[in-house]
Amino acid sequence: MNTQIALEYVLSFEELNHKNSYLNKLSPLTKILILAIFLLTNVSINKYDLTKILFMSAFVLYLFILSPLPLSLMIKFSLTTSLFIVPLIIFNPFLDNNVIKLNNVFINAGLVSAITTYIKFLNIIICTLTIISSTNFKDLVHILSKFKVPKELLMTLLLMYRFLFIFLHDLLQVQETISSKRTCYKKITLKDMKYIISTMFIRAINRAEAICESINAKGGISSFHFKKDFDINKHDYIFIFSTIIYIFLVKATL
DSSP states (O other), X not given: OOHHHHHHHHHHHHHGGGSOOHHHHSXXXXXXXXXXXXXXXXXXXXXXXXXXXXXXXXXXXXXXXXXXXXXXXXXXXXXXXXXXXXXXXXXXXXXXXXXXXXXXXXXXXXXXXXXXXXHHHHHHHHHXXXXXXXXXXXXXXXXXXXXXXXXXXXXXXXHHHHHHXXXXXXXXXXXXXXXXXXXXXXXXXXXXXXXXXXXXXXXXXXXXXXXXXXHHHTTOGGGOOOOOOOOOOHHHHHHXXXXXXXXXXXXXXX
16 A cells, blocks of 8 residues: 555544544443443354344444444455455365254355354454544543553553554655655665665654653653543433343344
């Protein structure tokens, strides 16, 4: 992926949490609780129970409709991450030779488990994307602080997130510098890669020293406070209550 496209991709994802969708209006604490309940339920469903998995996918589709996440971005991210799960499940039909009955039709159990595993994976990816796209990253860090996550780890997460934009911007500058010195620039060679890596390494050290000096000037990590109160209104309670009822019905009755 071109560096300019990658930077625009990350920036567009960052801007989603400022849109006026229904999920954006909910409290971050509500969304984290919903995500946790969904993930635990989704993983616990039997790998041969295709019906329950599809009902869980219906809930994911509902979240997607309420979120600011564009369809194109969701499809692109889902297809990209699918490269990690497909090699793990592609041999299921050959490793699991059992036969199960599904709607009066006998099907290879390995094929069913491969399909349900893939759908579970997509459910997790899309559900997580909808929550992240509708929630400010700082708010997510504040929520984690309520669960007694160490302050050092929270600071690391914040710095890594902010450093991502700086890294892409610096990488873009280096790439433009290389291309401007070539009249027929087409691709990055091994020599170019050595230059990029060494330059980025030096810049990373300088950035790290500047950040460290800035933190120390403000009193160190101990001076940072992550605690923040989030208002939970009736819409949050309704959403949590309806989600728990739906998931309970899917888990217990189907």
